[in-house]
Amino acid sequence: MAYFRVFPGVLTVVLLCVLVDCKFIAYNTSQGIVDGKLNVHLVPHTHDDVGWLKTVDQYYVGSNNSIQGACVQNVLDSLIPALLADKNRKFIYVEQAFFQRWWREQSETIQDKVKKLVKSGQLEFINGGMCMHDEAATHYIDMIDQTTLGHRFIKEEFDVTPRIGWQIDPFGHSAVQAYLLGAEVGFDSLFFGRIDYQDRDKRRNDKTLEVIWQGSKSRGSSSQIFAGAFYAGNYEPPTGFYFEVNDDSPIVQDDINLCDYNVQERVNDFVAAAFAQANVTRSNHIMWTMGTDFKYQYAHTWFRNMDKLIHYVNQDGRVNAFYSTPSLYTDAKYSLNESWPLKIDDFFPYADRVNSYWTGYFTSRPAIKRYVRMMSGYYLAARQLEFFRGRNKSGPNTDSLGDALALAQHHDAVSGTEKQHVANDYAKRLSIGYKECPLLNISYCPPTEVDFSLGRKLVVVVYNSLGWRRTDVVRIPVVDENVTVHDSAGQVIVSQIIPLAGSSRDMRKFYSSVYVGESSNSSVYWLAFTATVQPLGFSTYVISSGKLAAPVSVKQISYPFDGSRGSDVQVGSGNLKLVYSGDDGKLLQYINSRSLVNISLEQSYSYYAGDDGTIDSQASGAYIFRPNGRFPIQTEGKIPLVVYRGPLFDEVHQTFNSWISQITRVYKEKEHVEIEFLVGPIPIEDGIGKEIVTQIKSTVGNNKTFYTDSNGRDFLKRIRDYRADWDLQVNQPIAGNYYPINLGIYIKDKSTEFSILVDRSVGGSSIADGQLELMLHRRLLYDDGKGVDEALNETVCILDKCVGLTVQGKYYLRFDPLGYGSKWRRSFGQEIYSPFLLAFSEQNDTFTNFPVPTFTAMDPSYSLPDSVAILTLQELEDQIVLLRLAHLYEVSEDKDLSVKASVDLKRVFPDKKIYNIRETSLSANQERGEMEKKRLSWKVEGGSNKQDPGPRGGPVHPTELVVELAPMEIRTFIIDFNSKVFLY
């Protein structure tokens, strides 16, 4: 019988999904802006890290998915049909390193389709650099280079110029990003996700998330750009609007044949989220970033749901939703003709919550950071040499180094926040790029450690990539202490021998085993001599065994701490002298007999114990600096103060403990102190991660104020425990006062400036008045929960035995009378960035390999002004050259040099005729004049209607060919030496 009582286990209630006839639905996605309604700009995007948890190539092809499911190839493959399916759909693509990989692999058919999509604006390139570079650990020259690489590709393939800055993920935002990589590349706006949580709260309350950001004091209103910090502090869709394959947001279920029809519910969710955002946003335009990391692997899943949302939300009518881009959003904001709040300086440091200051990454992976900086200087020089020699189109050239360096600027690359295997990949790419640029057909690195007793000689070619004549001490390792140095005129020149000793020798031995597989036991010396080289030129020197040997440095050993009061030790044979205590070996005094600066100072090492996260799940890690106490490094037992004295410089060798030592150098001809440190392996046997800092304490009364550079360019004023934009709640008095340093940091009082310059990106601060502090190395045992999912614990292994990484580096310090510091910071800073480039050749006879023992590309009697540097000199194609010149001084920075300067191109290129010269945007993808014409002119709240754009160099006369540069101005040119008509 079919009659039955209610049957156990069976629900007989509910009647929801009824089968009726149903057909294909065509969704209306054609909506545009509607005045008077809240306009929700849906911006479909993917955020594709150029390396992070996986390498860039792994991300591209989708391998190593067990680490992270991500395949950029899928994104781009699936995107094209999705866009072709509906002309109203839009997408923005950002990272050109990925796009270029993909583009190479496409058929012409697909390439043609993509070109049409770009032309129609359905597919828009945003940001447009090879990567979304970091903004803290990057140097501005690298930022420009990597952006140029991307922008020129886009220009060449698609004839378009990106309009929008899109730094949605970097962990804080720099002034240089805003004005150089924003306004100066012709961007109309700049968007980002991460600003300090306190700042964001205030800006949400004030409706000041969107501002006019002026990044430079010197460049005036021309350095302004419309800038928007995202509402939620990230670059994701509102909660519940994620539509990747397998995402668990509720899809829009509009098939009434099926269960769980939810159109009204989803429309309500949409409208509620839109109003919530509108509530803290000026105007009736809001942007939804519809995507996140590596999404759109099957683009259709997103567009299918967004189509439906647009269709049904607009049917509902409470808000207006449509496909948009940041460009359309920017135009919409601009068309309102409103005034916006002004923002100056930068957005550092970044904290995403109490105790989570993203200031550790300023120092994370210091070796990679140095490698990148070194390669950056090398790349600058190599491109010059490549131009002089003639670019090799098919064979080895500087392109792969350029690509490798571009990748390395990514915000999880040089930042040090990638996984270890990914860090290795960046390093490998740099090393390959380096190998692919053999210098002037000379093997770039023959052994310098030749046995001169057999009559062999070593030729050293010293190249100077600066625009100035330059004299500097060159140091190379040799195995014989009886060597003589001749200049190219055959004259013996002064040189100096220093034995390689102590920690340095141990390190040489260990790392050569690790990386080359063999360990040298022969005793080694440093040979130092002074080289002088013309601008953009080289000199050659010959090293041989000789009776007129270089003097070996005189060694003096003091044993302080023996109870008796010893005499103080003074080093330095020129204007600068340092005095060390004969009692405890500590640095006491800095005396410059020329400038009459006489300063008491102390130098010490400490470590911060990295928090393990037990308190509030915030450990110190690759991103985060979360100190749990500061501990001074005590010297272990009776340590000698070892001094080597010679004709060129004096060295003070100090060993603080088994894993920290340093060499302090005072050059006879220089007035700064060079400190070479060796830190590591940082001990972790106590289960505590450590972050090593050096502190130099002086008597300079800086009253909480210090200055750090923005990406090696402008100096910004910092005040301890203070933010100009909001009333700072101080929770982390150390980590919250750390700032990124790429060029230097300084403090000053009424009489004195105290400056430190660095050889790589580091974090630093002035934690107490008179003091400067640099974080040199970090070794941590816990992941900090920001996604990398590895502790920052760099090791070096031989077979199965691994030890913590040792880091070697330099910093430079100097005291000047007030107003005299900038010359050293700017000029010597440029020399740190662009060191002499050395090449070696072994030779038994005369200079047969070197028909030209000295060379300068410029007019031998010409030199660039002290205030100007050549940032780029690069042959783009046959005799078409990219030239970038930079004024190094800010307005009012130096009484002599903060003025306009001129460069005479005819004397820079004396042997070539300039047929054509065109000034371009900073990224060389459009004519400067066109860019200026298109630039949107935003109104600033409370500002005068016409703002001061700052001084600028005048136009370059086509036959006079003199380039004028105002303070902090960078000018970019494409020069044609070949009478061809050229394109960008």
Next chain:
Amino acid sequence: MAYFRVFPGVLTVVLLCVLVDCKFIAYNTSQGIVDGKLNVHLVPHTHDDVGWLKTVDQYYVGSNNSIQGACVQNVLDSLIPALLADKNRKFIYVEQAFFQRWWREQSETIQDKVKKLVKSGQLEFINGGMCMHDEAATHYIDMIDQTTLGHRFIKEEFDVTPRIGWQIDPFGHSAVQAYLLGAEVGFDSLFFGRIDYQDRDKRRNDKTLEVIWQGSKSRGSSSQIFAGAFYAGNYEPPTGFYFEVNDDSPIVQDDINLCDYNVQERVNDFVAAAFAQANVTRSNHIMWTMGTDFKYQYAHTWFRNMDKLIHYVNQDGRVNAFYSTPSLYTDAKYSLNESWPLKIDDFFPYADRVNSYWTGYFTSRPAIKRYVRMMSGYYLAARQLEFFRGRNKSGPNTDSLGDALALAQHHDAVSGTEKQHVANDYAKRLSIGYKECPLLNISYCPPTEVDFSLGRKLVVVVYNSLGWRRTDVVRIPVVDENVTVHDSAGQVIVSQIIPLAGSSRDMRKFYSSVYVGESSNSSVYWLAFTATVQPLGFSTYVISSGKLAAPVSVKQISYPFDGSRGSDVQVGSGNLKLVYSGDDGKLLQYINSRSLVNISLEQSYSYYAGDDGTIDSQASGAYIFRPNGRFPIQTEGKIPLVVYRGPLFDEVHQTFNSWISQITRVYKEKEHVEIEFLVGPIPIEDGIGKEIVTQIKSTVGNNKTFYTDSNGRDFLKRIRDYRADWDLQVNQPIAGNYYPINLGIYIKDKSTEFSILVDRSVGGSSIADGQLELMLHRRLLYDDGKGVDEALNETVCILDKCVGLTVQGKYYLRFDPLGYGSKWRRSFGQEIYSPFLLAFSEQNDTFTNFPVPTFTAMDPSYSLPDSVAILTLQELEDQIVLLRLAHLYEVSEDKDLSVKASVDLKRVFPDKKIYNIRETSLSANQERGEMEKKRLSWKVEGGSNKQDPGPRGGPVHPTELVVELAPMEIRTFIIDFNSKVFLY
């Protein structure tokens, strides 16, 4: 200076990925079969469960992805462009429930493209039912219905007939699947993944994974089909060849510009995997199933990698790889003209490893299993009524019940192996389907519990969907014990009142609160009366308050166990009598005074403790029966034996403990025993899951041999601890001897047959000689690790309070002299499947609502032969009818009825003219003759060249219209009553 010693932390070794020019690669995928090489048939497929962890609609639209990332819409959406992109690519699609959902939503443009893909063979429908039905817990009528639904849709939309059976996931394989749902639907082969691990090992050793499977003794060689069990025991690609978005198999990286180029490595992997499989496979053709559950969400990811593999593997040349389908693979095997081993019977039970017998699911979710069976019988009857009345095209009709039932046959639906929320969804769909089929415009279920004292009367319409005249006892609940039943002629008929008491009343109260939200406290009675109904007809009865009231059953209570020896209790007033012990209340004797069978027997309940998985991680669960000891259920204290006696039947009420009770009925006019059990809530307070069985022990000496049905159709011989195909290692003497039962189970010896028939799918066995055992209910506390990730712990909740599900059900037992059992098993078995269908109407007056109080659609003097049942009588479209007739007896099963039988269609449809009749395949998607012509004729090893196809009914003469059926034959016809030309 750019010279530097080997730099800490930087790898300078390795030079792998060098940037060179690279272009789009066109892959050669055009390869076909190559003789003399190992041919690897790559078969791209997805396996889309029609409900399991998510509901069917959730799977389709991709919601609830937090449970499982799966979206069939993505699969089909992304598949089409992937196939269009390369005409060599192929794909098979299986589950029509999903395909139909998708198809409805497509534009005509897409539909046209898909039609072309189907026509060209790029897209092939395989299996083609609505779902991939289970093979253990399904009834063959349901299997036919759900396959027909899918096949006819495919025929109508695409004009193709699926060629291949593809039961890759079900947990064991039935004989009925092979011959009825295989050979009889015109399939050329059948493939599956899961067979016993011992069996598979042996077949790999013998190269007998591919066989000719003959599923029926009665149907001879015409029931043979080529069948292949997959090499690895699953339906997945070889390890390392998974290419879903985010899968971590190594993709084929063939871009030499990028790192990790791996073409040769991947080719080697491919070749190695191919040879490993070839090693256990006959011939040089092997099949790779390139896909698994819900894959191809972005089909491009698979095809991209398979394109490359085909391209490079064929370049390599060691093996030959190409896109293929099971059809092409079957044709390749067939073209070899080889002989294959013969396989008979089935592949039950299934174990995938030692101690992992998939025999628990034979009983899992017994309530759902009953609900499905009940709806199945209802659906059969409802379609008959729909035809008689005229099908309602737009309004409510039987379609949604058909769809719901089709879904419920899925191998994770009626199998009971789905998650709880999914089980609820299946039940909801069935209930909706049920509601949508109002019977003959009469509300199908008015309250029968009317107050007759107010002069109201209840009309009961009793419909008989069988082809035989039938008399049976009808039972309905009433609130008044003084009622009278009149037949449609106005005559009072014999009836009987039984009070609802004890557990039954408690259950009524509790479950009505749960499901209807109100609990009735009024006392209720069962009213029983005997109804007699013509074939395909109905009778009406009127119930009213009356003086000639039905006699209330006489209650007799015995209190055994009181220490004194009581008299034995005998029940039954007809031929059959049961004797119970007056001492302990136990059943003692079964006596049939007509057949002279007199058998001693015992009946008891036990439970198996479900293993918790601590020994070897194999717990008892939804799939797996893993007993850890058997424990007899002891009665609790002094329990009375309660007997109700009446004119129609006697009832014995026994309460074994607080959660097991039963009512045993002996009908005066019937010679079997009906046992209605009530089991639950199964106690779990002791932390032990329990699987409840009832055991009936007799003196029948069956010598380890018993018989169970295959999907309710053929009976297969089982031998305890034995398999015909291999030398069984017995590890699980209980679970390994369990078989699925849908119709019944029996044993026999030289004199007697002992049969049990069931009302739903259950697991059972004969664990000891003379004994039969049924598993009635299961409540388990651990997941069994087969994916469902839930313990099978069904509960029923009021507010927050949940108790274990109680299950009520019936089984029927009977003893017959040897050779006389099949008549009861077959005829009464059909009555269990097709019970009387009741409808109710309240009435104050005469039969105004029932102008025709009795009805038969057939010639009133005609009845189908006892051996024939109408499986289907369904109006497909206006006056076009699908008729399916089945002979119910096997060859030699019954001395009278195992012979050809005839049905006179003119008397079945006396009022209609048959203009046309066409015999079709079982799934009604092609003409029978065409199917027979196309059928591949495989050679069997060691068999005679011409095998016996078994007896068959002859062709139907177009005017004689007599259908002849041989034993076990099922014949399907499409009949045109409307002189129209019709298509399938």
